Amino acid sequence: MVSASTSPRVHPAWLPDAALAPLGARRVLVDLGRDAGPVGATVVEEVRRATAAHGGALTVGDDASSTDGHDLVLRVAPDGPDHGFTRLRTGGVTVVVAPDATGLLHGLHDVVRAGDAAFGADHAPVTSRPVAPVRMLDHWDNIDVHPVMGQVERGYAGGSIFYADGRVREDLSRVADYARLLGSIGINAVAINNVNVHRTEARLLTDGLADVARVADLFRPHGVRTYLSVSFASPVVLGGLTTSDPADPDVQAWWAAAADRVYATIPDFGGFVVKADSEGQPGPFAYGRDHADGANLLARALRPHGGTVFWRAFVYNHEQDWRDRRTDRARAAYDHFAPLDGRFDENVVLQVKYGPIDFQPREPISPVLAAMPRTRLAVELQVTQEYTGHQKHVCYLGPLWSQVLGFPLAEDATRDVARIVSGLPGHRDTPSGDLPAGGITAVSNVGDDEFWTGHPLAQANLYAYGRLAWNPEADPVELLDEWIGLTFPGADPRVRATLHTLMDDSWLTYEAYTAPLGVGFMVDPGRGHYGPNVDGYEYSKWGTYHFADRDGIGVDRTVATGTGYAGQYPSPWRETYEDLATCPDELLLFFHHVPYGHVLHSGKTVVQHVYDSRADAVDVVTSWVDAWAALDGLVPDGLHARVAERLDEQVRSATEWRDQVRTYFFRKSGVPDATGRPIY
Ligand code: GCU
Numbered sequence: 001m002v003s004a005s006t007s008p009r010v011h012p013a014w015l016p017d018a019a020l021a022p023l024g025a026r027r028v029l030v031d032l033g034r035d036a037g038p039v040g041a042t043v044v045e046e047v048r049r050a051t052a053a054h055g056g057a058l059t060v061g062d063d064a065s066s067t068d069g070h071d072l073v074l075r076v077a078p079d080g081p082d083h084g085f086t087r088l089r090t091g092g093v094t095v096v097v098a099p100d101a102t103g104l105l106h107g108l109h110d111v112v113r114a115g116d117a118a119f120g121a122d123h124a125p126v127t128s129r130p131v132a133p134v135r136m137l138d139h140w141d142n143i144d145v146h147p148v149m150g151q152v153e154r155g156y157a158g159g160s161i162f163y164a165d166g167r168v169r170e171d172l173s174r175v176a177d178y179a180r181l182l183g184s185i186g187i188n189a190v191a192i193n194n195v196n197v198h199r200t201e202a203r204l205l206t207d208g209l210a211d212v213a214r215v216a217d218l219f220r221p222h223g224v225r226t227y228l229s230v231s232f233a234s235p236v237v238l239g240g241l242t243t244s245d246p247a248d249p250d251v252q253a254w255w256a257a258a259a260d261r262v263y264a265t266i267p268d269f270g271g272f273v274v275k276a277d278s279e280g281q282p283g284p285f286a287y288g289r290d291h292a293d294g295a296n297l298l299a300r301a302l303r304p305h306g307g308t309v310f311w312r313a314f315v316y317n318h319e320q321d322w323r324d325r326r327t328d329r330a331r332a333a334y335d336h337f338a339p340l341d342g343r344f345d346e347n348v349v350l351q352v353k354y355g356p357i358d359f360q361p362r363e364p365i366s367p368v369l370a371a372m373p374r375t376r377l378a379v380e381l382q383v384t385q386e387y388t389g390h391q392k393h394v395c396y397l398g399p400l401w402s403q404v405l406g407f408p409l410a411e412d413a414t415r416d417v418a419r420i421v422s423g424l425p426g427h428r429d430t431p432s433g434d435l436p437a438g439g440i441t442a443v444s445n446v447g448d449d450e451f452w453t454g455h456p457l458a459q460a461n462l463y464a465y466g467r468l469a470w471n472p473e474a475d476p477v478e479l480l481d482e483w484i485g486l487t488f489p490g491a492d493p494r495v496r497a498t499l500h501t502l503m504d505d506s507w508l509t510y511e512a513y514t515a516p517l518g519v520g521f522m523v524d525p526g527r528g529h530y531g532p533n534v535d536g537y538e539y540s541k542w543g544t545y546h547f548a549d550r551d552g553i554g555v556d557r558t559v560a561t562g563t564g565y566a567g568q569y570p571s572p573w574r575e576t577y578e579d580l581a582t583c584p585d586e587l588l589l590f591f592h593h594v595p596y597g598h599v600l601h602s603g604k605t606v607v608q609h610v611y612d613s614r615a616d617a618v619d620v621v622t623s624w625v626d627a628w629a630a631l632d633g634l635v636p637d638g639l640h641a642r643v644a645e646r647l648d649e650q651v652r653s654a655t656e657w658r659d660q661v662r663t664y665f666f667r668k669s670g671v672p673d674a675t676g677r678p679i680y
Pocket of ligand 1: 196275358
């Protein structure tokens, strides 16, 4: 069932009623064939709602129904494309065909996005099929409110939409609305609790199952399967066993029984997400086992039910000594996991953060993604803006993700990241030799905030994530344009133009006033990674350093003289990154320690680049304030006010970044800014 928001204060995101007007004004025939599942009911309900609001008509028919008298036919047919849909226009009728109701729902929203253009000239069938079969959002939501992290870890949009008052919410209407938004952009998997599984949340797997089932009931009608993050120590913590050793038969039996109970309650349950031996979470290392042993333990419990384990590769030593120059956090995931290639069961997906460190605005692509051809892989992105401005800064991440997914990482250059996570032909000991797909995952950015995402413009990130996970080749600026059209239907053209001015390059602008040239971090540990603190992690146990001294800055990760990280890449990337002459400017300080006077490919010295780009970026952000002010009265007042307030904070924060970073580089290097702009 499609529920409307119970609270009129909740913003409709990209599905305001007006966005459905082109569809709602038409005469629509829905034919679900033999698919009598809950998603079909959603398709019917969407059309019913749209036509009721906009004067069209709905007919629910069957395959005998003639298309005559209809403008749009939505039909489930066995010959529809696997996992996708086909749209054509013939004889003045738009026809969408899909093999099941889920494909039809995605096709319906394709028509919504196209608007009146879907009802133009006749055209041949166009098929749309997702590249990655699993397109997941992970919620870092806790049931309990953590004293430091709040309720949603790294959440910048209020409390959890799932939990309140120490339990799963009684009123889950926000979850129903959210499910509708996700279904409309093709997301098909959601993990509903934090990867750091605390004691209360661990119990979702056992005592909390009835509540998890209530949540799954709301996602199911939108084609979204529900997953749980589980604690590797569950047999001890929940089961009262003395061990969680994967080799222990009682432990194996415990997990099998746990999975049986889950599937008895939620037959289409997706599976588990696991953070093990990472940042204090329990894992197989405690028992002298490796991560294949750990992941396969859970996979074997899920296997009879068709479930999947998403096992995270974010494993590194977070108790490092900064004096130890040999340990490089960037190497960790590869060193731990690459040797395990081929050992993971078929229903394990290794979930790999896109970069080797931690969701920085600029990182090289994780070499793990190229190193495990016999393992199902998923790439993990971060929609929540932990390192990109806490949803106080405008930072449209579509272009970053588009670069990640399109990066030609593998030795076979036709296999970019999106294709690697979509499976590899001829790489597994199966009759076909094919490796099944992994998927694309990301940490969600929503909370119980009236605008879902704190900063209203951060809704575009959620939207673009879903759309890129479906089609990584889509142009991110075109996706932004699509989002603008849906979110502000019928708005004055100045709204569209201004949003492009603010958002198109906002990721690059953010990068330009924060840590330079790929070196990362420089964020304030005390404010949850918000704002500048150039040496904030320089002498810490977390292993993220920039090594600035009076002569230069950067981390030597070369094979020749550094940590050897560059050698984890296949050719040509290992050579490209190893050599100063070919290493791209934007990653220079990630791979090399260079003097401040080193001349970039751009022709500027490192230090002058730092001075210039920080100052220029603040000028850009400052110009956004007036541009946005000019939209007063052209967008809803509450939304206008919220964005205006956040832009003021962005200017303040970016200025702080500019002044601290410029001053830091001047004090270290003694080199003046050639432009004479102020340094403190
Ligand atoms: C980052 C983040 C943590 C999170 C972790 C993870 O380190 O700061 O809050 O738990 O990533 O991805 O597991």
